Amino acid sequence: MSDESQELGITESKSHKPGEWYAEVVQKANLADYAPMGGFIVTKPRGYALWEGIQNALDGWFKETGVDNVYFPLFIPESFLEREKDVVEGFDPEVAWVTQGGHEELEERLAVRPTSESIIAPFMADWTRSHRDLPLRLNQWCSVVRWEATETKPFFRTKEFMWQEGHTAHASDEGAWDEVWTRLGQYERLYEDVLAIPVLRGKKPEHDKFPGADTTTTVEALMPDGKSVQGGTSHNLGQSFAEAFDITFADEDEEERTAYTTSWGVSWRAIGALIMTHSDDQGLVLPPTIAPTQVAIVPIWQEDTKEDVLEYSENIADDLEDAGFRVELDDRDERNPGFKFNEHELNGVPLRLEIGPYEVEDEEVTMVHRPDNEESVEDRDEIVESVDEHLDEIYDKLYETAEENLEENIREAHSPEEILGTIGKHGGYVKTPWCGDEACEEAIKEKIAAEIVMQPLEDAGGQSSGEVPEPEHDECGVCGDPADEIAYFAKSY
Amino acid sequence: MSDESQELGITESKSHKPGEWYAEVVQKANLADYAPMGGFIVTKPRGYALWEGIQNALDGWFKETGVDNVYFPLFIPESFLEREKDVVEGFDPEVAWVTQGGHEELEERLAVRPTSESIIAPFMADWTRSHRDLPLRLNQWCSVVRWEATETKPFFRTKEFMWQEGHTAHASDEGAWDEVWTRLGQYERLYEDVLAIPVLRGKKPEHDKFPGADTTTTVEALMPDGKSVQGGTSHNLGQSFAEAFDITFADEDEEERTAYTTSWGVSWRAIGALIMTHSDDQGLVLPPTIAPTQVAIVPIWQEDTKEDVLEYSENIADDLEDAGFRVELDDRDERNPGFKFNEHELNGVPLRLEIGPYEVEDEEVTMVHRPDNEESVEDRDEIVESVDEHLDEIYDKLYETAEENLEENIREAHSPEEILGTIGKHGGYVKTPWCGDEACEEAIKEKIAAEIVMQPLEDAGGQSSGEVPEPEHDECGVCGDPADEIAYFAKSY
Numbered sequence: 011m012s013d014e015s016q017e018l019g020i021t022e023s024k025s026h027k028p029g030e031w032y033a034e035v036v037q038k039a040n041l042a043d044y045a046p047m048g049g050f051i052v053t054k055p056r057g058y059a060l061w062e063g064i065q066n067a068l069d070g071w072f073k074e075t076g077v078d079n080v081y082f083p084l085f086i087p088e089s090f091l092e093r094e095k096d097v098v099e100g101f102d103p104e105v106a107w108v109t110q111g112g113h114e115e116l117e118e119r120l121a122v123r124p125t126s127e128s129i130i131a132p133f134m135a136d137w138t139r140s141h142r143d144l145p146l147r148l149n150q151w152c153s154v155v156r157w158e159a160t161e162t163k164p165f166f167r168t169k170e171f172m173w174q175e176g177h178t179a180h181a182s183d184e185g186a187w188d189e190v191w192t193r194l195g196q197y198e199r200l201y202e203d204v205l206a207i208p209v210l211r212g213k214k215p216e217h218d219k220f221p222g223a224d225t226t227t228t229v230e231a232l233m234p235d236g237k238s239v240q241g242g243t244s245h246n247l248g249q250s251f252a253e254a255f256d257i258t259f260a261d262e263d264e265e266e267r268t269a270y271t272t273s274w275g276v277s278w279r280a281i282g283a284l285i286m287t288h289s290d291d292q293g294l295v296l297p298p299t300i301a302p303t304q305v306a307i308v309p310i311w312q313e314d315t316k317e318d319v320l321e322y323s324e325n326i327a328d329d330l331e332d333a334g335f336r337v338e339l340d341d342r343d344e345r346n347p348g349f350k351f352n353e354h355e356l357n358g359v360p361l362r363l364e365i366g367p368y369e370v371e372d373e374e375v376t377m378v379h380r381p382d383n384e385e386s387v388e389d390r391d392e393i394v395e396s397v398d399e400h401l402d403e404i405y406d407k408l409y410e411t412a413e414e415n416l417e418e419n420i421r422e423a424h425s426p427e428e429i430l431g432t433i434g435k436h437g438g439y440v441k442t443p444w445c446g447d448e449a450c451e452e453a454i455k456e457k458i459a460a461e462i463v464m465q466p467l468e469d470a471g472g473q474s475s476g477e478v479p480e481p482e483h484d485e486c487g488v489c490g491d492p493a494d495e496i497a498y499f500a501k502s503y
Numbered sequence: 504m505s506d507e508s509q510e511l512g513i514t515e516s517k518s519h520k521p522g523e524w525y526a527e528v529v530q531k532a533n534l535a536d537y538a539p540m541g542g543f544i545v546t547k548p549r550g551y552a553l554w555e556g557i558q559n560a561l562d563g564w565f566k567e568t569g570v571d572n573v574y575f576p577l578f579i580p581e582s583f584l585e586r587e588k589d590v591v592e593g594f595d596p597e598v599a600w601v602t603q604g605g606h607e608e609l610e611e612r613l614a615v616r617p618t619s620e621s622i623i624a625p626f627m628a629d630w631t632r633s634h635r636d637l638p639l640r641l642n643q644w645c646s647v648v649r650w651e652a653t654e655t656k657p658f659f660r661t662k663e664f665m666w667q668e669g670h671t672a673h674a675s676d677e678g679a680w681d682e683v684w685t686r687l688g689q690y691e692r693l694y695e696d697v698l699a700i701p702v703l704r705g706k707k708p709e710h711d712k713f714p715g716a717d718t719t720t721t722v723e724a725l726m727p728d729g730k731s732v733q734g735g736t737s738h739n740l741g742q743s744f745a746e747a748f749d750i751t752f753a754d755e756d757e758e759e760r761t762a763y764t765t766s767w768g769v770s771w772r773a774i775g776a777l778i779m780t781h782s783d784d785q786g787l788v789l790p791p792t793i794a795p796t797q798v799a800i801v802p803i804w805q806e807d808t809k810e811d812v813l814e815y816s817e818n819i820a821d822d823l824e825d826a827g828f829r830v831e832l833d834d835r836d837e838r839n840p841g842f843k844f845n846e847h848e849l850n851g852v853p854l855r856l857e858i859g860p861y862e863v864e865d866e867e868v869t870m871v872h873r874p875d876n877e878e879s880v881e882d883r884d885e886i887v888e889s890v891d892e893h894l895d896e897i898y899d900k901l902y903e904t905a906e907e908n909l910e911e912n913i914r915e916a917h918s919p920e921e922i923l924g925t926i927g928k929h930g931g932y933v934k935t936p937w938c939g940d941e942a943c944e945e946a947i948k949e950k951i952a953a954e955i956v957m958q959p960l961e962d963a964g965g966q967s968s969g970e971v972p973e974p975e976h977d978e979c980g981v982c983g984d985p986a987d988e989i990a991y992f993a994k995s996y
Contacts, residue, residue, distance in 0.1 A: 043626060043629075045575075045576045045622075046580060046583065046625070047576065047578065047580055047613065050576040050578070051576075052573070052574075052575050052576065052626055053573055053574040053575075054573060055571030055572065055573055055641070058571070058572045058573050058574055059571075059572070061574075062572065078548030078551070078552075079548065079551045079552075079555065080545070080546055080547055080548055080551050081545070081546040081551055081554075081646075081665060082538075082545050082546075083538045083540065083543040083544075083545065083663055084577075084615070084646060084648065084663055085540065085543070085599075085663070087539060087540055090539065103605050103606060104605050105604075105605065106578075106601050106603070106604050106605075106613075107601065107602065107603040107604075108599050108600065108601050108602075108615065109600065109601075109602045109603060110599070110600040110602060110612075111598075111599050111600075111650035111662075112596050112597050112598065112599075112650040112652075113596060119603075120540065120599075122577070122601065122615070129538075132539075133536060133545055136536075142837075148548070152646075153574075153577060153645075155577065157604035157605040159605075169604075170576055170577055170578070172574060344635070
């Protein structure tokens with residue numbers, strides 16, 4: 011291998027040093043760079059394209075289900091943040107404050123939004139007069155800032171991150187619950203159908219809800235290193251924000267009623283989960299559903315075969331583009347095929363087409379899968395169907411591998427020793443009856459940095475009831491007291 | 504008219520009180536609201552949909568011409584802002600500063616980005632090693648903050664505004680100029696083909712360039728009130744940023760060379776120009792090219808005709824949607840047709856279809872244009888073709904009216920008295936020979952708040968040379984000294 015090929019290679023191992031490996035994949039696959047200020051990153055074209063893929067999927071589904079995009083100010087006056095007491099307690103320690111504008115000190119500090127309920131709710135109050143104004147469904151795509159003092163991990167832990175935040179108001183509790191499940195279902199669909207990552211749906215324990223929420227629901231994804239990622243959350247805010255900000259409406263009998271609100275969000279952490287789930291020691295692996303380039307065509311020529319090979323390759327690229335695939339024909343003169351193979355592997359291109367003089371002669375195409383290098387030879391005249399099938403196969407392989415990892419890593423435990431031992435040995439989720447006392451979570455957390463990442467939800471015919479099913483055993487897996495809930499412990503990102 | 508219809512109406516007059524009229528249209532057509540902090544607005548669904556229309560058009564053109572989207576941090580350390588001296592001088596007076604993170608004072612103040620050259624340029628330096636890395640074309644869609652102490656005017660003057668900022672690096676001066684003209688051409692296309700607003704292309708005088716730029720080019724649009732709007736700017740930054748941030752590359756002979764950079768941006772001011780150009784005393788007027796709803800169908804029924812009228816209307820709505828039009832079937836029970844007509848007028852829906860029992864019987868449809876109420880009756884079975892033609896006609900009418908306003912309002916003047924008198928009487932542009940001295944602009948500005956908004960550019964076969972053509976007269980219209988440039992004076996937004 012040339013020096014340049016060496017430079018492309020990932021040197022860390024995913025299984026031995028997942029943290030270092032992750033950082034190397036992010037940088038070498040050109041997804042992001044570290045900004046000069048700790049906690050901030052620069053999202054490069056290949057990384058931003060993944061975010062655009064996520065945006066396009068979710069934004070389409072939101073619009074189909076009655077959501078309007080809006081944009082609220084970046085700054086929230088301190089007095090607004092203070093109107094909902096749980097919000098100020100929850101976010102005050104991690105707010106970035108603007109105190110100067112131009113050469114003047116501001117009279118009131120402005121928070122750089124950590125989340126926008128406190129600036130959106132007063133406008134909801136203004137816009138909601140009659141029951142006919144409800145439901146009101148707003149969403150914005152933006153960044154938020156939370157000043158946490160932790161090590162930077164691109165897409166997982168950064169002081170500024172990109173997300174969408176949805177905010178809705180409803181005439182009834184039932185309407186708010188419908189909304190919560192609709193959005194949680196769309197998040198599940200994003201992970202499973204676009205990112206090829208199976209998720210568990212659940213709710214957060216009471217003490218770990220979004221500040222001000224009645225219920226926080228979540229989709230959780232299990233990473234290959236045994237840690238859980240909170241993939242997206244959908245909050246039933248009940249009437250706490252509506253009461254704090256006076257969101258009321260006249261019902262059909264002209265009676266004044268208080269609305270019910272929800273909020274829900276997915277951040278670029280989804281990109282982190284995507285990288286972590288599928289990628290390997292050769293670099294990034296992307297399911298074809300989200301890959302900015304789905305097919306890389308690498309022509310292999312000598313001087314005397316160049317013209318034929320390139321013409322054949324160009325025709326194939328045209329056919330595939332016309333069929334709607336995202337294709338790159340890599341006809342660079344200054345790189346050899348081996349370098350190109352490595353580079354497309356590193357960048358996570360799902361399917362590589364290798365075309366040399368033999369393929370031209372036999373009217374065939376050699377296809378190679380990322381990540382397992384499965385190779386096959388297909389007929390030129392069925393290229394569109396073949397590529398379609400191979401991309402589906404690649405998606406299925408990635409999804410199945412992630413699904414196996416999830417299924418094999420949900421274990422039951424019925425004592426603190428068993429919980430600690432199981433997580434310590436295998437990682438993954440440990441399912442246990444729980445009495446509902448935060449102290450029991452603390453007892454585990456202190457010893458092993460695992461916490462209750464979610465509680466499963468009763469399924470009431472596709473529409474969750476919001477209730478946690480009763481456990482079969484009735485003793486808390488930590489303290490032994492009577493338990494009527496189930497909890498999933500795991501280490502988490 | 505009912506009370507509710509009254510509430511819909513615009514009470515101010517565009518010709519008599521354009522400022523008050525504009526504010527009323529923005530609020531009553533539900534485009535934006537004022538935020539609690541002076542200088543900030545909340546962009547409501549109908550306003551944000553206009554921004555999405557602009558984004559979709561430009562983003563597609565950018566991607567077709569080699570631009571990649573990225574995202575850089577919201578904050579810029581003060582020391583970075585100071586690296587290019589013109590930038591710090593230009594922006595320092597209007598920067599919002601973050602000085603506290605959580606409960607800690609920051610060691611270094613962070614600027615909320617007023618524009619991102621100072622944070623992007625160091626990364627360009629890092630990513631640009633060889634001539635093969637060039638051109639490098641990056642763009643981000645984001646908001647920026649400039650702490651100006653002026654009255655809030657939604658989309659025209661706000662402390663935070665949405666925009667796109669493009670940043671590119673090139674191996675040669677020629678490459679940078681090509682880029683500048685490509686983007687200026689795309690901005691012209693946005694205004695003319697999407698917003699139905701003719702623009703003038705030109706450059707800003709030396710003393711009014713973007714801080715650090717060699718040349719600032721602009722597209723300028725003339726509003727009906729006689730003021731010019733700077734519609735978008737494309738800057739040739741020469742080598743000033745490349746030198747300040749060390750953006751160098753190895754050329755084909757492995758010699759180290761300094762790159763040439765550009766930056767270019769369009770803000771939501773384009774929405775302001777759109778509203779101001781076409782709208783009238785009945786409310787918003789939108790060209791069909793950008794209107795979120797292009798066709799409103801208003802069925803008109805009595806109890807005994809309701810079923811037939813609604814069925815006929817629904818079929819028409821389906822046909823139009825299938826043909827790709829953006830259609831709203833307004834079948835609300837609780838509103839009468841008159842109210843609906845007023846509401847769709849206020850919201851700027853270009854074409855209204857009125858369907859009553861006579862239309863059903865005669866297999867026809869009545870069509871009414873916004874803004875001039877031109878009415879015609881068309882055959883049901885040619886509905887798709889008719890709607891297409893009517894929308895084209897509406898676009899043409901709007902464009903032609905704006906074009907006439909522009910053409911009639913470029914006047915020549917050859918003395919200070921003539922310049923002042925012409926602008927004072929007619930508004931619009933006054934074209935005059937200019938010696939190039941800023942003092943001559945000041946002399947006019949002091950008396951009438953008009954300035955040099957642009958200088959026309961020599962056209963070198965579609966590709967501008969960047970040179971201003973020589974005037975026919977050779978005496979400066981202000982001081983009488985020898986003049987070898989042309990300047991356009993106007994009042995501006």
